[in-house]
Amino acid sequence: MNSFGTLFRVTIFGESHGKALGITVDGVPPGIELKEDDFLRDLKRRKAGKKGTTPRKEPDIPQIISGVHEGFTTGAPLTILCRNENSRSGDYEKLKDIPRPGHADFTAGVKYFGFADRRGSGHFSGRMTLGLVAAGVIAKKVCRPMIFSSRILSLHGSSDFDREIREAIDAGDSIGGIIETTVDKVDPGLGEPFFGSVESLLSHIVFSIPAIRGIEFGDGFRAAEMRGCEHNDSIVEIDGKTETNHSGGINGGITSGNQVVFRAAVKPASSISLPQNTINVSTGKIEELTIEGRHDVCIPLRMPIVLEAASAIVFADLLLQRRAYLLSHESAIRKTRQERPENGLERNKR
Protein backbone atom coordinates (compact mmCIF):
# COMPACT_ATOMS: atom_id res chain seq x y z
CA MET A 1 0.00 0.00 0.00
CA ASN A 2 1.12 3.55 -0.60
CA SER A 3 1.12 4.90 2.95
CA PHE A 4 4.03 5.63 5.29
CA GLY A 5 4.28 6.70 8.93
CA THR A 6 2.65 5.99 12.28
CA LEU A 7 1.37 9.22 13.86
CA PHE A 8 2.19 11.46 10.87
CA ARG A 9 0.97 9.26 8.06
CA VAL A 10 1.25 10.15 4.38
CA THR A 11 -0.63 8.57 1.46
CA ILE A 12 0.43 9.44 -2.07
CA PHE A 13 -2.11 9.48 -4.91
CA GLY A 14 -2.33 10.34 -8.59
CA GLU A 15 -0.52 9.76 -11.85
CA SER A 16 1.82 11.79 -14.02
CA HIS A 17 -0.75 12.30 -16.81
CA GLY A 18 -3.95 11.82 -14.78
CA LYS A 19 -6.18 14.71 -13.73
CA ALA A 20 -4.17 15.50 -10.60
CA LEU A 21 -1.77 14.17 -8.02
CA GLY A 22 -0.93 14.91 -4.42
CA ILE A 23 -0.85 13.62 -0.89
CA THR A 24 -3.07 13.11 2.15
CA VAL A 25 -1.45 13.55 5.55
CA ASP A 26 -3.23 12.04 8.52
CA GLY A 27 -2.19 13.00 12.05
CA VAL A 28 -1.23 16.65 11.46
CA PRO A 29 -1.58 18.35 14.87
CA PRO A 30 -4.37 20.96 14.97
CA GLY A 31 -3.56 24.67 15.22
CA ILE A 32 -0.63 24.94 12.76
CA GLU A 33 -0.86 28.00 10.53
CA LEU A 34 -0.99 26.82 6.91
CA LYS A 35 -1.91 28.39 3.59
CA GLU A 36 -1.43 27.41 -0.06
CA ASP A 37 1.35 29.97 -0.56
CA ASP A 38 3.44 28.15 2.08
CA PHE A 39 4.02 25.32 -0.43
CA LEU A 40 5.23 27.46 -3.34
CA ARG A 41 8.90 27.83 -2.38
CA ASP A 42 9.58 24.10 -1.94
CA LEU A 43 7.43 23.06 -4.92
CA LYS A 44 9.41 25.53 -7.06
CA ARG A 45 12.68 23.91 -5.95
CA ARG A 46 11.39 20.52 -7.23
CA LYS A 47 10.26 21.89 -10.59
CA ALA A 48 12.09 21.25 -13.84
CA GLY A 49 13.61 24.17 -15.73
CA LYS A 50 17.36 23.90 -15.22
CA LYS A 51 19.60 22.59 -18.02
CA GLY A 52 19.56 18.79 -17.72
CA THR A 53 15.94 18.55 -16.49
CA THR A 54 12.79 17.66 -18.42
CA PRO A 55 11.37 20.29 -20.78
CA ARG A 56 7.87 19.49 -19.40
CA LYS A 57 6.60 22.61 -17.62
CA GLU A 58 3.84 22.29 -15.03
CA PRO A 59 2.42 25.17 -12.96
CA ASP A 60 2.26 23.00 -9.79
CA ILE A 61 -0.36 25.17 -8.10
CA PRO A 62 -1.20 23.52 -4.74
CA GLN A 63 -4.80 23.33 -3.58
CA ILE A 64 -5.65 22.52 0.04
CA ILE A 65 -8.67 20.23 -0.27
CA SER A 66 -9.20 19.36 3.40
CA GLY A 67 -7.73 19.64 6.89
CA VAL A 68 -7.34 23.43 7.06
CA HIS A 69 -9.96 25.94 8.23
CA GLU A 70 -9.57 29.68 8.68
CA GLY A 71 -5.82 29.37 8.06
CA PHE A 72 -5.09 26.67 10.67
CA THR A 73 -4.81 22.89 10.48
CA THR A 74 -7.88 21.23 11.99
CA GLY A 75 -6.43 17.83 12.94
CA ALA A 76 -8.49 16.09 10.21
CA PRO A 77 -6.75 14.38 7.25
CA LEU A 78 -5.08 17.09 5.18
CA THR A 79 -5.09 16.73 1.39
CA ILE A 80 -2.94 18.75 -1.00
CA LEU A 81 -3.65 18.39 -4.70
CA CYS A 82 -2.00 19.76 -7.87
CA ARG A 83 -3.65 19.46 -11.28
CA ASN A 84 -1.64 18.18 -14.26
CA GLU A 85 -1.83 20.73 -17.03
CA ASN A 86 0.85 19.73 -19.55
CA SER A 87 0.78 16.04 -20.49
CA ARG A 88 1.66 14.56 -23.89
CA SER A 89 0.50 10.99 -23.42
CA GLY A 90 1.06 9.99 -27.08
CA ASP A 91 4.81 9.83 -26.36
CA TYR A 92 4.17 6.71 -24.23
CA GLU A 93 1.89 4.82 -26.63
CA LYS A 94 4.56 2.49 -28.01
CA LEU A 95 5.87 1.63 -24.52
CA LYS A 96 2.66 -0.37 -23.95
CA ASP A 97 4.26 -3.44 -25.51
CA ILE A 98 7.92 -2.41 -25.36
CA PRO A 99 9.01 -1.83 -21.75
CA ARG A 100 11.90 0.60 -21.20
CA PRO A 101 15.01 -1.10 -19.77
CA GLY A 102 15.59 0.10 -16.20
CA HIS A 103 12.13 1.65 -15.79
CA ALA A 104 9.02 0.23 -14.11
CA ASP A 105 7.09 -0.46 -17.33
CA PHE A 106 7.70 -4.22 -17.18
CA THR A 107 7.26 -4.70 -13.41
CA ALA A 108 4.12 -2.51 -13.31
CA GLY A 109 2.71 -4.49 -16.24
CA VAL A 110 3.23 -7.77 -14.38
CA LYS A 111 1.95 -6.55 -11.01
CA TYR A 112 -1.22 -4.87 -12.32
CA PHE A 113 -1.96 -7.40 -15.10
CA GLY A 114 -1.48 -4.75 -17.79
CA PHE A 115 -3.95 -2.28 -16.23
CA ALA A 116 -1.37 0.20 -14.86
CA ASP A 117 -1.59 3.71 -16.28
CA ARG A 118 1.52 3.97 -18.49
CA ARG A 119 1.00 7.61 -19.52
CA GLY A 120 4.05 9.59 -18.42
CA SER A 121 5.07 6.54 -16.30
CA GLY A 122 1.78 6.84 -14.36
CA HIS A 123 2.20 6.29 -10.63
CA PHE A 124 5.89 5.46 -11.17
CA SER A 125 6.76 8.91 -12.43
CA GLY A 126 9.25 11.17 -10.66
CA ARG A 127 6.36 13.64 -10.68
CA MET A 128 4.85 11.70 -7.75
CA THR A 129 7.53 13.26 -5.53
CA LEU A 130 5.49 16.48 -5.70
CA GLY A 131 3.24 15.03 -2.98
CA LEU A 132 6.24 14.22 -0.80
CA VAL A 133 7.52 17.77 -1.11
CA ALA A 134 4.08 19.14 -0.15
CA ALA A 135 3.92 16.87 2.92
CA GLY A 136 7.47 17.97 3.75
CA VAL A 137 6.31 21.57 4.05
CA ILE A 138 3.82 20.56 6.76
CA ALA A 139 6.34 18.20 8.40
CA LYS A 140 8.94 20.98 8.63
CA LYS A 141 6.39 23.10 10.52
CA VAL A 142 5.76 20.21 12.94
CA CYS A 143 9.52 19.77 13.41
CA ARG A 144 10.46 23.38 14.15
CA PRO A 145 13.18 24.36 15.04
CA MET A 146 14.87 21.45 13.23
CA ILE A 147 16.67 22.47 10.02
CA PHE A 148 16.67 20.18 6.97
CA SER A 149 19.07 20.77 4.10
CA SER A 150 20.22 18.73 1.12
CA ARG A 151 22.84 19.42 -1.54
CA ILE A 152 24.38 17.68 -4.52
CA LEU A 153 27.85 16.32 -3.70
CA SER A 154 28.72 14.87 -7.09
CA LEU A 155 27.25 14.15 -10.53
CA HIS A 156 28.48 11.13 -12.47
CA GLY A 157 31.31 10.88 -9.89
CA SER A 158 32.56 14.42 -10.57
CA SER A 159 32.33 17.88 -9.00
CA ASP A 160 32.28 19.60 -12.41
CA PHE A 161 28.49 19.63 -12.66
CA ASP A 162 28.19 21.82 -15.77
CA ARG A 163 30.59 19.67 -17.78
CA GLU A 164 28.92 16.39 -16.75
CA ILE A 165 25.44 17.70 -17.62
CA ARG A 166 26.60 19.13 -20.97
CA GLU A 167 28.36 15.90 -21.95
CA ALA A 168 25.36 13.74 -21.00
CA ILE A 169 22.99 15.94 -23.04
CA ASP A 170 25.33 15.86 -26.05
CA ALA A 171 25.60 12.06 -25.78
CA GLY A 172 21.78 11.60 -25.59
CA ASP A 173 22.42 9.80 -22.29
CA SER A 174 21.67 10.43 -18.58
CA ILE A 175 23.67 10.72 -15.34
CA GLY A 176 23.10 10.13 -11.63
CA GLY A 177 24.71 11.61 -8.54
CA ILE A 178 25.05 11.73 -4.79
CA ILE A 179 22.98 13.97 -2.51
CA GLU A 180 23.88 14.70 1.11
CA THR A 181 21.15 15.54 3.61
CA THR A 182 21.71 17.02 7.06
CA VAL A 183 19.26 17.61 9.90
CA ASP A 184 20.26 20.12 12.59
CA LYS A 185 18.75 20.95 15.99
CA VAL A 186 17.51 17.36 16.33
CA ASP A 187 16.13 16.30 19.71
CA PRO A 188 18.03 13.41 21.32
CA GLY A 189 16.00 10.28 22.04
CA LEU A 190 14.04 9.98 18.77
CA GLY A 191 13.72 6.50 17.23
CA GLU A 192 13.58 2.91 18.39
CA PRO A 193 16.36 0.40 18.98
CA PHE A 194 15.32 -2.14 16.38
CA PHE A 195 12.78 -2.07 13.52
CA GLY A 196 11.90 1.56 14.12
CA SER A 197 15.50 2.74 14.14
CA VAL A 198 16.01 6.20 12.64
CA GLU A 199 18.24 4.68 9.92
CA SER A 200 15.53 2.10 9.05
CA LEU A 201 12.80 4.73 8.77
CA LEU A 202 14.92 7.14 6.74
CA SER A 203 16.04 4.28 4.48
CA HIS A 204 12.44 3.17 4.04
CA ILE A 205 11.21 6.55 2.88
CA VAL A 206 14.34 7.34 0.85
CA PHE A 207 14.10 4.03 -1.03
CA SER A 208 10.44 4.82 -1.75
CA ILE A 209 11.64 7.71 -3.92
CA PRO A 210 12.03 6.58 -7.54
CA ALA A 211 15.62 6.22 -8.83
CA ILE A 212 17.37 5.84 -5.42
CA ARG A 213 20.08 3.17 -5.45
CA GLY A 214 21.83 3.51 -2.09
CA ILE A 215 22.00 5.27 1.27
CA GLU A 216 24.69 5.63 3.93
CA PHE A 217 24.70 7.30 7.35
CA GLY A 218 27.66 9.18 8.81
CA ASP A 219 30.82 7.58 7.46
CA GLY A 220 28.70 4.83 5.91
CA PHE A 221 30.68 2.20 4.01
CA ARG A 222 33.97 3.96 4.87
CA ALA A 223 33.39 2.90 8.52
CA ALA A 224 34.27 -0.65 7.47
CA GLU A 225 37.80 0.54 6.67
CA MET A 226 38.34 2.37 10.00
CA ARG A 227 39.46 1.28 13.45
CA GLY A 228 37.32 1.84 16.54
CA CYS A 229 39.62 4.60 17.76
CA GLU A 230 39.05 6.48 14.49
CA HIS A 231 35.32 5.88 14.23
CA ASN A 232 34.23 6.47 17.85
CA ASP A 233 32.69 9.87 18.54
CA SER A 234 33.91 11.24 21.92
CA ILE A 235 31.04 12.67 23.95
CA VAL A 236 32.20 16.10 25.12
CA GLU A 237 29.09 17.69 26.61
CA ILE A 238 26.40 16.57 29.06
CA ASP A 239 23.70 17.00 26.37
CA GLY A 240 25.43 14.31 24.25
CA LYS A 241 27.34 16.59 21.87
CA THR A 242 30.24 14.72 20.32
CA GLU A 243 33.65 15.90 19.12
CA THR A 244 33.28 14.15 15.75
CA ASN A 245 30.21 12.75 13.99
CA HIS A 246 31.25 9.52 12.31
CA SER A 247 27.94 7.83 13.19
CA GLY A 248 25.84 10.56 11.60
CA GLY A 249 23.97 11.57 14.75
CA ILE A 250 22.38 8.15 15.39
CA ASN A 251 23.45 5.44 17.87
CA GLY A 252 21.41 2.33 18.62
CA GLY A 253 18.77 3.56 16.18
CA ILE A 254 18.19 6.64 18.37
CA THR A 255 19.18 10.26 17.73
CA SER A 256 22.05 11.50 19.92
CA GLY A 257 21.21 15.20 19.47
CA ASN A 258 24.10 15.68 17.03
CA GLN A 259 23.58 16.52 13.36
CA VAL A 260 21.95 13.66 11.42
CA VAL A 261 23.84 13.09 8.15
CA PHE A 262 23.11 10.72 5.29
CA ARG A 263 23.97 10.45 1.62
CA ALA A 264 21.78 8.95 -1.10
CA ALA A 265 22.85 7.66 -4.50
CA VAL A 266 20.56 8.55 -7.41
CA LYS A 267 20.75 6.51 -10.60
CA PRO A 268 20.87 7.86 -14.16
CA ALA A 269 17.34 8.12 -15.65
CA SER A 270 16.49 5.06 -17.68
CA SER A 271 14.78 7.06 -20.44
CA ILE A 272 17.69 7.98 -22.71
CA SER A 273 17.73 8.94 -26.40
CA LEU A 274 20.29 6.27 -27.33
CA PRO A 275 18.89 3.10 -28.93
CA GLN A 276 18.57 0.17 -26.49
CA ASN A 277 17.44 -3.43 -26.85
CA THR A 278 14.34 -4.64 -25.06
CA ILE A 279 11.66 -7.27 -25.50
CA ASN A 280 8.34 -6.69 -27.20
CA VAL A 281 5.98 -8.41 -24.74
CA SER A 282 3.37 -8.96 -27.47
CA THR A 283 5.63 -10.66 -30.00
CA GLY A 284 8.27 -12.05 -27.61
CA LYS A 285 10.95 -10.64 -29.92
CA ILE A 286 13.89 -8.40 -28.98
CA GLU A 287 13.52 -4.96 -30.54
CA GLU A 288 15.54 -1.81 -30.65
CA LEU A 289 13.88 0.99 -28.70
CA THR A 290 14.58 4.70 -29.04
CA ILE A 291 12.78 6.57 -26.28
CA GLU A 292 10.95 9.75 -27.15
CA GLY A 293 9.17 12.18 -24.89
CA ARG A 294 10.42 14.64 -22.27
CA HIS A 295 12.85 13.33 -19.66
CA ASP A 296 15.36 14.38 -17.02
CA VAL A 297 18.93 13.87 -18.20
CA CYS A 298 20.05 14.45 -14.59
CA ILE A 299 17.48 13.45 -11.92
CA PRO A 300 19.76 14.52 -8.99
CA LEU A 301 19.22 18.17 -9.94
CA ARG A 302 15.62 17.81 -8.73
CA MET A 303 16.33 15.63 -5.70
CA PRO A 304 17.62 17.85 -2.86
CA ILE A 305 14.19 19.22 -1.90
CA VAL A 306 12.65 15.74 -2.22
CA LEU A 307 15.17 14.31 0.25
CA GLU A 308 14.71 17.21 2.65
CA ALA A 309 10.95 16.64 2.56
CA ALA A 310 11.28 12.87 3.01
CA SER A 311 13.52 13.40 6.07
CA ALA A 312 11.12 15.95 7.54
CA ILE A 313 8.24 13.46 7.20
CA VAL A 314 10.22 10.87 9.20
CA PHE A 315 11.21 13.34 11.90
CA ALA A 316 7.68 14.75 12.24
CA ASP A 317 6.46 11.20 12.85
CA LEU A 318 9.28 10.48 15.33
CA LEU A 319 8.69 13.73 17.21
CA LEU A 320 4.97 13.04 17.61
CA GLN A 321 5.80 9.52 18.81
CA ARG A 322 8.34 10.90 21.28
CA ARG A 323 5.78 13.36 22.69
CA ALA A 324 3.22 10.56 23.07
CA TYR A 325 5.89 8.41 24.76
CA LEU A 326 6.80 11.18 27.21
CA LEU A 327 3.14 11.71 28.09
CA SER A 328 2.47 8.02 28.63
CA HIS A 329 5.57 7.60 30.82
CA GLU A 330 5.01 10.67 32.97
CA SER A 331 5.20 8.85 36.30
CA ALA A 332 8.53 7.17 35.44
CA ILE A 333 9.93 10.51 34.28
CA ARG A 334 8.75 12.26 37.50
CA LYS A 335 10.33 9.54 39.64
CA THR A 336 13.67 9.72 37.79
CA ARG A 337 13.72 13.50 38.05
CA GLN A 338 13.21 13.29 41.81
CA GLU A 339 15.87 10.62 42.32
CA ARG A 340 18.42 11.66 39.69
CA PRO A 341 17.69 15.23 38.61
CA GLU A 342 21.03 15.48 36.80
CA ASN A 343 20.48 12.57 34.38
CA GLY A 344 19.46 14.63 31.39
CA LEU A 345 15.78 13.73 31.06
CA GLU A 346 14.82 17.36 31.70
CA ARG A 347 16.79 18.49 28.71
CA ASN A 348 15.02 16.00 26.43
CA LYS A 349 11.61 17.33 27.33
CA ARG A 350 9.90 19.38 24.62
Ligand SMILES: Cc1cc2nc3c(=O)[nH]c(=O)nc-3n(C[C@H](O)[C@H](O)[C@H](O)COP(=O)(O)O)c2cc1C
Ligand atom coordinates in the same frame (compact mmCIF):
# COMPACT_ATOMS: atom_id res chain seq x y z
C1 LIG B 1 12.34 13.92 -9.57
C2 LIG B 1 12.43 12.68 -10.44
C3 LIG B 1 12.41 12.81 -11.82
C4 LIG B 1 12.53 11.68 -12.62
N1 LIG B 1 12.54 11.84 -13.99
C5 LIG B 1 12.68 10.74 -14.80
C6 LIG B 1 12.70 10.87 -16.20
O1 LIG B 1 12.57 11.97 -16.75
N2 LIG B 1 12.87 9.75 -16.95
C7 LIG B 1 13.02 8.50 -16.38
O2 LIG B 1 13.19 7.53 -17.09
N3 LIG B 1 12.99 8.36 -15.05
C8 LIG B 1 12.81 9.44 -14.24
N4 LIG B 1 12.77 9.26 -12.88
C9 LIG B 1 12.99 7.93 -12.32
C10 LIG B 1 11.83 7.00 -12.49
O3 LIG B 1 10.67 7.52 -11.89
C11 LIG B 1 12.23 5.64 -11.87
O4 LIG B 1 13.44 5.23 -12.41
C12 LIG B 1 11.21 4.57 -12.15
O5 LIG B 1 10.02 4.83 -11.45
C13 LIG B 1 11.69 3.17 -11.74
O6 LIG B 1 11.99 3.15 -10.38
P1 LIG B 1 13.43 2.75 -9.85
O7 LIG B 1 14.42 3.51 -10.69
O8 LIG B 1 13.44 3.20 -8.43
O9 LIG B 1 13.56 1.27 -10.02
C14 LIG B 1 12.65 10.39 -12.04
C15 LIG B 1 12.64 10.28 -10.65
C16 LIG B 1 12.55 11.40 -9.84
C17 LIG B 1 12.55 11.26 -8.36
